[in-house]
Amino acid sequence: MLRLAMIGYGPIARFTSQKLAERDDVEIGAVLCRPGREAAALAALGPRPKVGVQVADLDTTVFDVALDCAGHGGLAAHGPDLLRAGLDVITLSVGALADAQLTERLNTAARAGSAQLELASGAIGGIDALTAARIGGLREVSYRARKPPAGWKGTAAEEVLDLDSLAEPTEHFRGPARAAALRYPQNANVAAIVALAGLGLDDTEVRLIADPSVDRNRHEIEARGAFGRLQVELEGAPLADNPKSSALAAMSLVSAVERRLAPLRIG
Missing domain, CATH: 3.40.50.720 (NAD(P)-binding Rossmann-like Domain)
Incomplete structure (x- = not known):
């Protein structure tokens, strides 16, 4: 037990x-x-x-x-x-x-x-591959998060974007994973796990995008190194009883x- x-x-x-x-x-x-x-x-x-x-x-x-x-x-x-x-x-x-x-x-x-x-791996896949690839030498890891504009409400995105009037995908953050996690504490767990599995919080590039063309959160990882090339794209569904929580x-x-x-x- x-x-x-x-x-x-x-x-x-x-x-x-x-x-x-x-x-x-x-x-x-x-x-x-x-x-x-x-x-x-x-x-x-x-x-x-x-x-x-x-x-x-x-x-x-x-x-x-x-x-x-x-x-x-x-x-x-x-x-x-x-x-x-x-x-x-x-x-x-x-x-x-x-x-x-x-x-x-x-x-x-x-x-x-x-x-x-x-x-825990959380709302993304490919974490096992990143941790293995790190053994042989990773050269580059990047992570992009695309969410509907409403998904960024209540975050620092509102300081730079009018989320209610976006007509096309708009990037509102680009920088290291550590800065993303500190600036977007409610939205950066995926960025952090990708970084910690790979090159670390200060050497993993993160891009955060408000995209009116999507209706679910999309997570994208790209990595290159001695192992080859990794690309992961995942569209996450929410929990049935809570749209803010990743299933x-x-x-x-x-x-x-x-x-x-x-x-x-x-x-």
Whole structure:
């Protein structure tokens, strides 16, 4: 039996818990949420998990791994304490690692607890190929994100574009992945995982585009190196009950758990 603790109780957490509930070898025993949100967490995930607002509220010795479904703030708030307590953490909040100080805190905690922070692949494919290609030498990695104009509302794109009047695809950011993740914290987890799998946050070019001709988020990776050439294009569908959450990102978290249980492991 694999016993899980979970950070967050939003759409991705609900999808993950529902999928894992179909197995008889997984149990979600606890969820961490923000103070004052305990009742909402129970309503979303059911009465079985213990609810806490800090890692000290949980008996970490009874869990095998923690799943971070809460975004950058959740990883920053709870990730170091979970790792220091000896729990591996699987996270989708990869963009949070653009903050060098947080990355150092997480690394220090993981070493102290002999634990590991695992980065789920999230809303993109090809991450396994990038990590393998890096061994032989990568020369170039770039990532482009195309979203409908509405998908960039509430972000820094509104500072440079009139999103309601766009008639053609318009680039509103070009630069290194670290800058993209810091400037677009709600939209840059894919840029960050591509960068960390390949050339790093400072040497991976990112382009962000508002495109009125698309109705779903599109992710494009190009990479070249000693291995040859890689091109990945993925059009992501949202979760059925939340248009702002990537279905593939939620599925990748479930997949990461299932790999820990499988007698035959891929990747």
